[in-house]
Amino acid sequence: MRDRACIVGIGETRYCRAPGSGMSQLGLNLQAATRAIEDAGLRPRDIDGIMPFPNLGSAEELAASLGVQELRFAATLNMGGAAPVASLRVAAAAVTSGLATHVLLPTGWNGYSGRRARETLVTDPTNIPGGAIARDYYIPHGLVAPPQWYALIARRHMHEFGTKPEQLGAIAVAMRKHAQLNPNAVMRGKPLTLEDYLGSPMITAPYRLFDCCLETDGGAALVVTTSERARDLGRRPVFVSGVGAAQPYPADDIATRPDIFATGLTIAAPEAFAMAGVTPADVDFAEIYDCFTFEVLQQLEEAGFCGRGEGGAFVEGGRIELGGALPVNTHGGLLSEAHVCGMSHIVEAVKQLRGDAGERQVADAEIGVVTGWGDFGDGSIAVLRR
């Protein structure tokens, strides 16, 4: 499937916190979608496949609102924040196999002004695939929300490999620096130092406030088609060179996982790099799903940018900042741009590969990686090239 599908359109809404978007969840999905379709040089009726983000929209209502009259392909992958990149993989397969011609990947939510993500599991355990186990075996002991689940992995990593708070802080500081160069980043104009990070209140140890992603309102979307069709459209196409997605084992339970550091990415990353015919050393930048700082470190390890246990040293010394060896989350990520469910990570990679990233452009960017992380460690990864 190497290079046979392309991302041809991207769209975003404004990202914000207080007082909120002033739009409905559906409205955010639609605004991002219509912008992505227009960016691709297409009309809504050209779309014949839609892959909504889990729990944030239905293909039926999106199609009806957009005027999509021939919806041939509609699917949602229940992989939480890993869904956008995993959906890109399925969309690429759909267009190259002829199931659909132009597939729309929309997302959008009022994560700030609506119901907060941190309460969704307790409100409705069916929100995630591992919800029944969380309901029966986690929530009674007070383990109720994602930062608490993942903090268990971070603590164990600190024990086994000596990973330090300052190294998690280096990730938070890098994302915040990048956000200063992004006009749509919620944290633009609010710089962060390592001292600020270390002084921030503990949320769920070892996670401090600035280890945790933002809760924001916003939407983002993509349009995917074949590389043949992409050549006829207006924009410089971005090729899906390699892509993978997988579940950890077991995917519905973190606490009893035999290898607590393994995620779906552990399986998916070698497949994606092999498909693309490149190695992590060939990558010019990486947009890593950064729900919390440690998950960036863990994914850099599991994707093969460094060995397991080496992530702490890897993120130090500006290596993951713009100008470093591997700039990570050039838009600011979930930590400092906005929480757009991982879709804005793909959008940013497309901007970088088009050469449209403005002040934060990675010079001569040819190959970029995007990852997704969801639920109890579902993983996805795309190797994109211009």
Place this chain on the structure above:
Amino acid sequence: MDGLAGQFYGFCRQRELRFQRCTACGAWRHVPRELCAACGSWAWEWARSSGRGTVFTWTVAVRAMHPAFQEAVPYAAVVVEMEEGVRILSTVTDCPPGELAIGMPVAVAFDDVTPEVTLPTFRRGRKE
């Protein structure tokens, strides 16, 4: 609570910590599952745990993530690795969060949180 979870917590009400053990290959398992992921057998029993284990990892919840836990913070959610090899998510009720350490020996105790529900919890290095 019904099904396998109901049975697990039913034993806790009787102050017994039991995990499933495959009667074909002998593998212990938790959380409860219908069949053995190691050998595929549907045959199993509720086998009594020694109740002893060590701290595998933990997090200290400082900010309540749900209003129901506002009164409880700060508290630690702890993963205990049992002598049988299975892990269980629980709490260590007699240890301040600052004194928790990976490898610390713990033993099961039982807390009646409501007249109907008894949770398996842990104490430092001794058995109830």
